[in-house]
Amino acid sequence: MSTALRSAPARAARVVSDADFQKFREFFYRKTGIHFDDNKRYFVDKRLVDRMEATGAADFREYFVGLRFEREGQELQHLVNAMTVNETYFLREAYQFDCMSNDILNELVRTKPRGERLRIWSIPSSTGEEPYSIAMHLLEKWPGIDAHDVEILSSDIDTQVLDAAQRGVYSARSIANLPKSWLDKYFTRRGEHEWVISRDLVAAVEFSRVNLSDPADTRRFRDIDLIFCRNLLIYFDDQSRRAAAEAMYDALRPGGFVCLGHSESMSRISALYRVRRFADAMVYQKPLNGEAP
Template sequence: MRAAAVKPITISDADFLKFREFFYRKTGIHFDDNKRYFVDKRLVERIEATGSENFRSYFIALRFEAKGEELQQLVNLMTVNETYFFRESYQFDCLVKDMMSEVARRKRPGGRIRIWSVPSSTGEEPYSIAIYLLERWAQIEDYEVEILSSDIDTNVLNAARRGVYSQRSVSNLPKAYLEKYFTRLNEHEWKIQRELVESVEFSHVNLAEAVETRRFRDIDIIFCRNLLIYFDDLSRRVAAEAMFDALHPGGFVCLGHSESMSRISSLYQVRRFADAMVYQKPLEESGL
């Protein structure tokens, strides 16, 4: 007697809409219809991994789980983390030529300058910031510079803390920097210096959750590149306002080349420097 065939797990149109709305409320990330295959594939993967019978049983468990561990598994699967060292380096040029010096002029000698990189992805951006400052900002010894870096994906945060990178990831680095700040592990991998890992404070954060962003205050420069393109208009405004609240008056925000704060929020002023256009929290906030 032949065993009954196992019915494949499918995601209906109604299932997709239910999940899309739930995921949006939890993360601020909106999936367009053209992401349907991407979402369905990862949902089926988690349904099978958890031993759920179908989408309905999985979704009920997901919604009512107390610790949020399965939601975090989904977040890690659903977020895209494509990056490399010195990506869009013109903004790092702007950082060391203009933004840092302007921020420093408002500080006392030896004062603290705080830079926040969100999302951290696997660490290439915050470590690029650290290398740029060490190599190209002449006043690095005169101030206490803190680099904070956050992401909603716990897997990439763990990868960032490990600091092991592929040849492709480091391909834009000058050879001198690669030899100075990395150790070659094998033909395909490089490990960043432990001192650089320890110079960045990594943390989990969801920009759509106000309770998680409140701990970020007195930030001088924020790099938030290629994240808001995954949000809808409302979530973008929420994120923009969270960053505005986190910034010290006169602080700067750098967005990705295809993103524009002017279309999201009127809170910021546009600043055009030689290398990049960035967005600034008005100094009037402090009464200066």
């Protein structure tokens, strides 16, 4: 009997039934806060079968038992990396960076003790375009950068994209919105279709793996002045969104700000924040001590 014929039954067993999908969806939601609608079924099934094949599991039951009871969480991380979508580019929704440099930071430094560091947190990091856009925008557009110490933190649940962010190699699509002067200043061209970001910028960002739905991950983030959390909450359901809003609220210092994606609204998620409308963008603020939202 040929090898191909012998392996056919194992491949045939690697299917995901309706009950399997429901079981996995509930498990993944508890672990990450990410909810898969029924219309994501093909996306989920394909990646589950890929992970069954990668681990040698004969069927979903064998794979899921191993996933639930593994000690180190390595397979869960592989699965998270496979299931998360990471699509971004430099200076995406750039009006919010303008708002940061024109208004938000200037307001923050007026209310902070002299000499205290500004802390900016970008989550999700994806492959690094957002935190590096923040760094470049500060260097090019915010006059206060010479007088104030700024710390940029960036996090993601996907370890593969964090590795890519720290490698800092980008395609023509990723850099398409960058001014040529920025591209020449902060990147080195490699071949026909790749640009490598300055190692100084890589060193300016502190990357870490964080699950925004896990309090054990988020409680170490405190006294943050500005959070960019854009196009992440669209993957959460209402309960997970409220939990994420509360986690960010706890991470912010009083008076700190949150920038969400253009299709996201904190007002529909949580009553904890004040809506602030600046010339360039609408953002959300944690009230100062004693102020009402």
